[in-house]
Amino acid sequence: MPAEAATDPVEVPDADLVKRCQAGDSRAFDVLVTRYRGKVYAMTYHMIQNETEAWDLAQEAFIKAWRALPQFKLDSSFYTWLYRIAHNVTYDWLRKKKMQGDGEFDDSRTEHRVAAGAEAVPRGDAAPDVALGNAELGQRIREAIAQLSPDHRQVIILREIEGLQYEDIAKTIPCSLGTVMSRLFYARKKLQELLKDTYENAV
Numbered sequence: 456m457p458a459e460a461a462t463d464p465v466e467v468p469d470a471d472l473v474k475r476c477q478a479g480d481s482r483a484f485d486v487l488v489t490r491y492r493g494k495v496y497a498m499t500y501h502m503i504q505n506e507t508e509a510w511d512l513a514q515e516a517f518i519k520a521w522r523a524l525p526q527f528k529l530d531s532s533f534y535t536w537l538y539r540i541a542h543n544v545t546y547d548w549l550r551k552k553k554m555q556g557d558g559e560f561d562d563s564r565t566e567h568r569v570a571a572g573a574e575a576v577p578r579g580d581a582a583p584d585v586a587l588g589n590a591e592l593g594q595r596i597r598e599a600i601a602q603l604s605p606d607h608r609q610v611i612i613l614r615e616i617e618g619l620q621y622e623d624i625a626k627t628i629p630c631s632l633g634t635v636m637s638r639l640f641y642a643r644k645k646l647q648e649l650l651k652d653t654y655e656n657a658v
Contacts, residue, residue: 469533476524484524488517491534494617495541501612502545504601512548516541535627542609542628549605599649607642614639 467486475483495516500509519540527536600608613619613627621639625632 470529473524473527473529473533476521477527484521487533487537491537492517494534495537497616498538498541498612499545501597501600501616502605502608503548504597508548512544513541516544519544531626535623538627539629546605596646596650599646602649603642603645607638607645610635610638611642611646 467483469487469490472483472487476487492513496509496513499512499516500506503509503512516537520537523540527533600611603611609628610624613624614621619627621632621635624635628635
């Protein structure tokens with residue numbers, strides 16, 4: 456293996472690797488897989504809460520990405536494009552398994568008029584990504600996220616764990632900015648309810 460291959464994961468931009476892939480360099484795709492397999496697996500696992508199936512879905516997403524790369528125009532970041540593929544693969548699986556959440560607020564039935572500055576989480580509460588670093592709280596939060604509907608679960612993962620901005624989430628899903636804001640508002644509100652005792656005990 457060439458010496459420079461070892462530095463690829465750190466130094467070579469995604470766009471350059473994509474161009475290499477489109478020119479037929481499968482090793483460049485290996486670098487992209489290594490770079491993003493953890494994130495893709497984390498997303499699929501958070502969505503379905505099954506390790507074996509999550510790995511299978513992540514692998515399926517990368518296979519579909521490899522096949523679709525010749526048509527990728529680099530009009531978005533590679534990860535945003537890859538996430539959309541993983542999202543579609545996961546949602547197809549959820550639909551087949553009839554695992555859509557029951558009893559959740561359906562934001563498709565209301566107008567998305569949640570103010571951009573609306574307070575959804577009380578000040579002082581630990582953000583999910585911070586709390587997940589605490590082993591004691593991590594499992595409770597993962598269980599709470601698993602109880603959200605797939606749509607709400609997705610935006611929480613993208614915003615609070617992946618750290619994406621609202622505009623990037625809208626492009627990734629894809630959906631309108633208003634839909635992202637509405638889903639986040641109700642997802643956070645639901646998490647507040649589910650984790651109320653946890654936070655009260657932690658104070």
